[in-house]
Amino acid sequence: MAFRILIVDDSTFFRRRITQILQEDPELQVVGEAKDGMEAIRLVKQLKPDVVTMDVEMPVMDGISAVKQIMAQCPVPIIMFSSLTQDGAQATLNALDAGALDFLPKKFEDIALNKKEAVILLQNRIKALARKTPATTLRPLARLRESLARPKASKSGLGSHSSGLARSESSNVSSVSRSYSNKTYKCLAIGTSTGGPVALQKILIDLPASFPYPIIMVQHMPASFTQAFANRLNELCNISVKEAQQGETVKNGVAYLAPGGRQMTIEGHSGSAHIKISEAELFPQATYKPSVDLTFESLSKVYGGDVLGVILTGMGADGREGCRALKAKGSKIWAQDEKSCVVYGMPQAVTVANIAESNFDIGQMASQIKAEMLK
Structure with a gap:
């Protein structure tokens, strides 16, 4: 039918x-x-x-x-x-x-x-x-509307949702049966496509202003949209969010959104990493602009095994090979679960390939990230 x-x-x-x-x-x-x-x-x-x-x-x-x-x-x-x-x-x-x-x-x-x-x-x-x-x-969208109904975030860390795991949603952590690792981290990386704007907002709005790592984000989105999307996230969240720019130093507590229509890689080393923005024509093998695979693979060279990689809702399999490179260095990979995805393509690709260690509902993802990384 x-x-x-x-x-x-x-x-x-x-x-x-x-x-x-x-x-x-x-x-x-x-x-x-x-x-x-x-x-x-x-x-x-x-x-x-x-x-x-x-x-x-x-x-x-x-x-x-x-x-x-x-x-x-x-x-x-x-x-x-x-x-x-x-x-x-x-x-x-x-x-x-x-x-x-x-x-x-x-x-x-x-x-x-x-x-x-x-x-x-x-x-x-x-x-x-x-x-x-x-x-x-539509379940993730309903949750997002609940999040957006909260008072505006405070960049000083004194806002209404800057208390991290002390917030009421921490009860979600105990409802998921898993043990947290003793890994050290230096970076959080997130890749997504269809349904990603909603999913990213749901995660980032729940991270505290004191989040101590850089966040590298790749969202499949046209070039004219990424600046507006980064600005909107910055207004909603405790953490600072910006569209990534060529040559800037990667700083803790800042979320960098890859510019649409081009490719973003991270260069240098974990103590002094910087962003490189390249024209898409330099990477003809990459179907997507920006590409999760390209960005995540570059992170594996800079941060090695000290990355938590998260793949959210989206069509296709972009991110699978980048996550494979990260996991080979010892990084952890998580994926959004099927029932909360708009399209279970990218998360399915890393899950079926046995690259993703855990799958979480989008409503629980922020709590799980905080429990894992803010020890």
Whole structure:
């Protein structure tokens, strides 16, 4: 049976274009179209689609308002179409906060080398979302909204959630049967893709301002989005978060987000590491820009076995080989568990390869990191 898709966009041309692309795949069936957010809400209730594609700017009701109401009334996986501009990035991040699971640029040439590649990417992203039931897919988003309802964090470490394991969520640690190692650490590394913005926020917002290690993050995201995403994380979190820049020294207590569209590696040694940002063309073997594999492999050369590597929700297998390199040096590798992933691709890849030592629900990941690293 084909997955049922509802397309929401005020452009008749774009709706027709997306319909043609999706219906080239026998696993996808477009069951309806809406020209504004209000009509989308009505049709979601009436048609009960498996996935909704949603435009941001529309008359009568915009996409973000529609997402909020759909998620409150009849939750369904939603993928946003947005422009690759600063305003588009802000709007898309707002849509993810409202409950959307994924996003793609409206100009397909921005994400693919040719039409065929773009068509396959769009079809696969929608099928990946459709395979998750709303109850399991949307659980991490509900948890994130609870996190965002807290008072604004304090960079001084005196904020409302700077007490580390003393916070109430520490009860989650005892509910998971595992013993913590006596390893020493010098770096936390996180790699993610589809569903990652929500998962990253959930983890970082729960880390204390006094977190004593650098955090290296790779999120598959367009170049125009990573700066806006880093800024948003910085506003929400106790720790400092920034988009990584060429040549800067890696500092403890700072989270560095790899710039979209390029590659980030870490060079030097653990006592004096620095960031190198390279044009993607220098690494033709890397499918993703940025690539978790490339960044994690560089960390294995700088920090050896003193890294906790974490792979979160995402399509594909990026991160598996980078995690393999880290584990070979003695580092620990964890992965998000299947039930809390938007797409169980990247975590599954490291788990099936017997690289991941433990799998955790996204709601428990921050507590587990603190229990392991803040001894």
